[in-house]
Amino acid sequence: MKLQFFLLFLFSIFSYAQHTTKAVVLDSADNSPLEFVGIYNSIDHTMTNADGRFQFSSSSDSIIVYSVGYDKLITTSQKVKDTIYLNKSVLELNEVTVTNEKTLWQKVGDSVRSNYPTYPYKEKFLLRGVLRYNGEITRIQDLQGKLERRTLLYTKEIDPDKKDFKVELTNMRKVGLVKDEKQVYFIFETFYQLFMNFTPLNATGDAFDLTESTFENGNKINLSFHTKPEFDNEEVKGHYIINTKNNALESISMNFNFKNKPYKKDGETRFRTVSVEKEIYLSKSSKNNKYHIASAKYDVKVELTDEQQSYTSYYDVSFILTTSDNEGDFEVKKNVSTSKDLFKINYPYDESYWNAQNQLLLTDEMVDFIEKVQDPNSEFKIRSNIKN
Incomplete structure (x- = not known):
């Protein structure tokens, strides 16, 4: 014994x-x-x-x-x-040609159901939001929890719905200024808006010029897209990385630049979105050979002014998502709304969890910001769940 x-x-x-x-x-x-x-x-x-x-x-x-x-x-x-x-890849992208996108994209489309979960599944996530005002950090929020998705990709048979995501929040830390010097409150996105923004988009229609090139000894294809010159008020460019063995999208990068976009009004404030950038990386699970979003990044730049245009300020907001335990066997008990401004969500701070968390480290700049605004002598009006 x-x-x-x-x-x-x-x-x-x-x-x-x-x-x-x-x-x-x-x-x-x-x-x-x-x-x-x-x-x-x-x-x-x-x-x-x-x-x-x-x-x-x-x-x-x-x-x-x-x-x-x-x-x-x-x-x-x-x-x-x-x-x-x-080291940057020795194998340079080569043989750049105008692609027959119908053939290539049709292969990707035909492989959707074999490569991605188009059925409900669960995963764990860490979501980080960072807000900057004129280049300086003014808000940091990390949210960790469990997510139940209706699907990873939307097809002709699956239309988006507000109930497509169920979230059980299990940990959160947040600290940030409530309003800027102009007394403007920046509204964070909701869980629903963010998860939808991390959904891959199709940029291969008639509005785009497309080129394809091979790398990694022909095992990968870089499909680049760029809006045609006649679309001068909105420029969209980026690329897809496609696995030639199974026609799966493994990486997506998209950049939207808006030119002369009209301002929206909110009282005396005028604002408009200047640019949006997305990066999505997918990895294949050894459980069932299905691809899931391993990590993703979503950046937005917003310009602010007043009715007289007496000043111009910029907000830069960045969200980073990382997932784990994709298609895991666990229960998701909804305890938070997926349609609420993330920064207005309340949840207690667990110091032991965040001290041990290593999915995404705080940068030195973030640590300095947290220490500065948590100073009891600070003149800033802050919202935080982190106790001194």
Whole structure:
């Protein structure tokens, strides 16, 4: 019995041992920090922050470090040093030609149901929102929880509905200024709006010029799109990365620039959206070979002025989403509205959770901001659930 207990004890130790790795990822050419680099293995996933830093914990020792346009690094936690340098891909995009988008895009469309879950499923998520006013951070909010989706992609048979997402919030921290110097309150997006904004879009219609090029020895296709010159008031450009083996979309980048867009009115305030940028990275689950959103980023720039246009200010808001345990077997108990301004959501702060959280590290700039506005002598009017 003692031997059996000892063996079980050893098995327990080895089964639950965690390998934790901390490092910074830099471009090998100019030593600049690389943001949004995927750090993952078959079990866990995280990403670098704007400083290029990450902390990765997993029961598996293997680590893959990858960002589109750079060579993939496959290593182990024991071999990782304090700094990781990524080399830009040696295989340049080649043979750029005008694509027959109907053929290529038809292959992608025909493979949707085999590549993506178009049925209800559950996953866990971490969502970060950061607001800047004229370049300075004025709000930070992290939300962690469980999400039940009706579908990942919308097809001709599936129309969006307000009830497509059910959220159980399990952790939150927020701190930020309530209003700016002009007494303007910036409305954050809702869960529903954000999850819909992270849904891949089709930019291959008649309004776009398309080019395709191959890389990674022909295993990937870069399908680039750009609005035609006659659409001079709105420029949309970006690319899809398509896996040639299964015709799956693995990465999507979209940039919207709005020119001469009319202002909307809110009392004395005038505002308009200047630009929108989206990045979506999908990874294939080993459970069922279906692709899920591993991480995504959504940036919006908004211009503000008054009726007399006596000033011009800019808000930059950025949301980052990372998911885990896709198609997991757990219950999602709805405890928060998916149609409420995120910054107005109330939930208690759990210091122990956020001290241990490593899915997305705070940057040095964020830490400085939190300390500044949490100062009891601060003159700022703030909204926060973080207690001093």
